[in-house]
Amino acid sequence: MTSSDELFERARHLMPGGVNSPVRAFGSVGGTPRFMVDAHGPHLTDADGVRYVDLVCSWGPALLGHSHPAVIAAVHEAVDHGLSFGASTPAEGRLAELVMQRVPGVERIRMVSTGTEATMTAVRLARGFTGRDLIVKFAGCYHGHLDGLLAAAGSGLATLALPGSAGVTAATAAETLVLPYNDEAALEAAFAEHGDRIAAVITEAAPANMGVVAPADGFNAFLSRTTTAHGALLILDEVLTGFRTGPGGYWGLTGAREGWTPDLFTFGKVIGGGLPTAALGGRAEVMEYLAPTGPVYQAGTLSGNPVAMAAGVATLTHATDDVYAHIDAASLALQDAVASSLDSAGVDHSIQRAGNLFSVAFGTSRGGVRNYADAQAQEAYRYAPFFHSMLESGIYLPPSVFEAWFLSAAHDDEAMNRIIDALPAAASAAAA
Numbered sequence: 001m002t003s004s005d006e007l008f009e010r011a012r013h014l015m016p017g018g019v020n021s022p023v024r025a026f027g028s029v030g031g032t033p034r035f036m037v038d039a040h041g042p043h044l045t046d047a048d049g050v051r052y053v054d055l056v057c058s059w060g061p062a063l064l065g066h067s068h069p070a071v072i073a074a075v076h077e078a079v080d081h082g083l084s085f086g087a088s089t090p091a092e093g094r095l096a097e098l099v100m101q102r103v104p105g106v107e108r109i110r111m112v113s114t115g116t117e118a119t120m121t122a123v124r125l126a127r128g129f130t131g132r133d134l135i136v137k138f139a140g141c142y143h144g145h146l147d148g149l150l151a152a153a154g155s156g157l158a159t160l161a162l163p164g165s166a167g168v169t170a171a172t173a174a175e176t177l178v179l180p181y182n183d184e185a186a187l188e189a190a191f192a193e194h195g196d197r198i199a200a201v202i203t204e205a206a207p208a209n210m211g212v213v214a215p216a217d218g219f220n221a222f223l224s225r226t227t228t229a230h231g232a233l234l235i236l237d238e239v240l241t242g243f244r245t246g247p248g249g250y251w252g253l254t255g256a257r258e259g260w261t262p263d264l265f266t267f268g269k270v271i272g273g274g275l276p277t278a279a280l281g282g283r284a285e286v287m288e289y290l291a292p293t294g295p296v297y298q299a300g301t302l303s304g305n306p307v308a309m310a311a312g313v314a315t316l317t318h319a320t321d322d323v324y325a326h327i328d329a330a331s332l333a334l335q336d337a338v339a340s341s342l343d344s345a346g347v348d349h350s351i352q353r354a355g356n357l358f359s360v361a362f363g364t365s366r367g368g369v370r371n372y373a374d375a376q377a378q379e380a381y382r383y384a385p386f387f388h389s390m391l392e393s394g395i396y397l398p399p400s401v402f403e404a405w406f407l408s409a410a411h412d413d414e415a416m417n418r419i420i421d422a423l424p425a426a427a428s429a430a431a432a
């Protein structure tokens with residue numbers, strides 16, 4: 001029995017499913033989740049001392065690699081001055097300015113502690129600002145675990161094959177219209193029918209919670225035009241993509257060039273560099289509707305926490321163009337290696353990519369995955385043997401086919417070679 005086996009056995013009597021977040025339980029791939037005790041650079045080390053090359057990167061935040069010296073030093077420095085002040089601090093302004101330099105559409109920002117809080121507040125703000133009640137979301141997009149956005153939500157719900165969550169009232173669910181992703185006609189029909197009731201369309205800037213699905217060319221621009229035309233807001237959820245797919249997030253790769261800006265952005269993950277920070281930001285006119293200037297209430301005991309702000313400031317300060325160039329190149333190299341291993345093993349697949357994010361879908365080479373129905377129709381069963389073969393070789397992949405693979409600036413040649421060397425055996429396992 002390994003230490004992880006023992007720890008999991010104990011944890012199951014302490015926490016539902018032995019975990020504090022469902023996908024960590026290895027439910028869809030089987031086996032015992034590894035209990036981690038250390039994270040440095042591109043590596044995670046488990047309770048048995050096994051060192052893995054990590055392709056989860058804490059589900060996104062570890063853009064610079066784990067325990068980047070500058071981030072750890074900034075956190076130490078902040079901790080020496082106290083953990084939480086319950087008052088405004090200079091560091092909040094520093095992080096706000098760093099975000100605004102990268103994403104000029106953020107004219108005002110509110111720091112919160114999790115991505116879920118950011119999207120929850122954005123939805124309330126959109127309703128308060130427009131005086132309308134309905135929210136449009138796309139099937140397969142995950143925006144956190146707020147009641148109204150859990151229908152057909154991707155991520156853990158896709159992994160557990162749940163259409164939505166128990167505990168969400170019918171009245172709440174009825175205020176969310178769920179549309180197929182990448183389907184302009186469906187959005188036009190929704191606005192034709194309910195246009196004067198739709199407060200906002202919320203979308204992942206590039207979906208990465210049904211596996212990665214790139215928005216079709218011009219799709220986000222279409223969402224921006226359509227919401228504006230109907231007096232609704234566009235909420236671009238960059239919790240996962242923000243400051244990861246490039247300095248200006250996925251908007252920086254698309255909207256900045258195409259000339260559109262959403263009304264509200266949500267951020268999480270990288271913005272906190274591994275500590276619990278997230279944010280929403282956008283047009284000043286809309287953001288000023290938040291308390292204390294406006295009538296939409298939102299607050300947080302630990303919002304703008306000084307230690308988390310320090311981690312975020314250090315992370316964004318060190319997320320240079322070179323960091324993005326490195327991650328982009330590593331991502332392309334890995335996509336090629338995965339594709340050629342699967343080709344050699346005769347495994348039908350598509351590499352799903354958006355910017356430097358990617359995932360693998362099985363049995364989908366004909367058209368790739370364009371929406372949640374495609375994602376769910378794939379040969380998902382091929383992922384478990386692939387995952388376990390990689391794990392045996394010391395590579396820690398996301399324990400679900402519906403999640404993106406994350407790289408970092410610390411994934412050097414040695415780490416990349418370990419991953420690439422492990423692929424042929426995993427591809428053969430997926431073929432079986």
Ligand code: PLP
Nearest residue numbers: 114115116142143144239240268
């Ligand atoms: N939005 C997106 C696009 C996400 O990927 C996530 C989490 O994975 C969230 C929102 C929720 O963030 P959190 O888990 O910090 O609540």
